[in-house]
Amino acid sequence: MRTPSALPALVIQWFAEHGRALPWRESGFPAWGTLVSEFMLQQTPVARVIPRLAEWLERWPTPADLAAAPSGEAVRAWANLGYPRRALWLHRAAVEITERHGGVVPHDVPTLLSLPGVGDYTARAVAVFAYGNRHPVVDTNTRRVLARAIDGDGEPGPPSSRRDLAALEALLPDGLDDAHAFNAGIMELGAVVCTARNPRCDACPIADACAWRLAGYPPFDGKRKAVQKKYEGSDRHVRGLIMAELRAAHVPVSRGEIDSLWPDAPQRERALAGLLADGLAVQREQGYVLP
DNA sequence: GACTCGTGGAC
DNA sequence: TGTCCAAGAGT
Incomplete structure (x- = not known):
């Protein structure tokens, strides 16, 4: 039998006292809202997600509402959140939820994982935060806290889902x-205290137990x-402009308007072809449009 | 595993 | 100014 760590209790108490009042933490927030928020939060900062999430849920309050809209409208409403393929995947997920799951966001991790754009993090986040199931949920913030407090390293190495999940499960x-x-x-601790740069160890509830600090x-x-x-001058840049x-x-x-966006023709063609292949753009006789 | 995929803010 | 980084996922 392992020795129970005091760390979880300290984190839980700190979170109860200092956790931010974010929209997806309000009581009664729907599972669909949790799923949408987790899609948006994949590599996009909280502050930029909040207004887009509110608009999104007002316009499409249920998966069926989104499924009934053209996927291009999802891409348009995604606005400047970045990585627009997430909007496409979220739309496809809404279609699957509507057609195969009775319009209800799935509760279990394997079914969630079967949805497009839902990986190890998002599946567990929905199962835990929307439905209260018991699973480890590991994101970049959690990985950084574990690297420092447990492993004594200043930053986590490359992600490894199996190792990371096992490390959190142990606690x-x-x-x-x-x-x-x-x-x-x-x-939350990793997001606001144990940050990548300039961690605020003076405000950390587990500073006295942190292996990195103690070392x-x-x-x-x-x-x-x-x-x-x-990013500047990259294919992603050109895709973003288009x-x-x-x-x-x-x-x-x-075609002329597309050509005016970027001077390098081969790179422009590569970006446009990629967007067409990804389904983010569609070619019509008169030009290019969202799907 | 390495690579690709947007966008913008902080330092 | 350039670099780093942000509740990842798919190939």
Whole structure:
């Protein structure tokens, strides 16, 4: 039998006192809202998600409402959240939920995982935060807290779903409510206190138990996650310019207008072909439009 | 596992 | 100014 750690209780208490009042934490927030918020929060900061989420749920209060709309309207409403394929996947997920799951967001992790755009994090986040099931939920914030407090490293290495989930499971309280609060609390801790840069250890509830702090904040010497490639001038940049044009237009965008967005023709063609292949753009006789 | 995929704010 | 980073997922 392992020795129970005091860490979860400290995190749970801190979260109860200091957790932010975010929309998806309001009582009665629907599971559909949780699913939408988790899609939007994949690699997009909380502050940018909040207004788009409110608009989205007012316009499409249920999965069936979104499923009934053209997928291009989902892409347009996604606005500047980035990675617009998430909007396409969310629309497809809404169609599947409507057609195969009776319009109800699935409760169990395997069924959630079967939805497009739902991976290890999102499936568990919905099962735990919307439905109160007991699973470890590991995001980038949790991975950073575990790396520091448990492993004594300044930053987490590249993600490994199996290892990360096992590491959190080892700390997860048995009770449903405590497990929920610990999952949410350790994420929150990483988001607002144990941040990637300039962690606020003076405000941390587990500072006295943090292996990284106790070791004197040794510099990270492990394998780092892959460096993000420069955006300026990249294919993603060109795709982004084209998508912004398609979102703004309510009539087909002509070939000439596309050509005026970026001078390098081969790169422009590559970006446009990619968007067409991804289903984010559709070619009509008069030009290009959202799906 | 490495790579790709948007967008914008903070330092 | 450039770099880092943000509740990841799919290939």
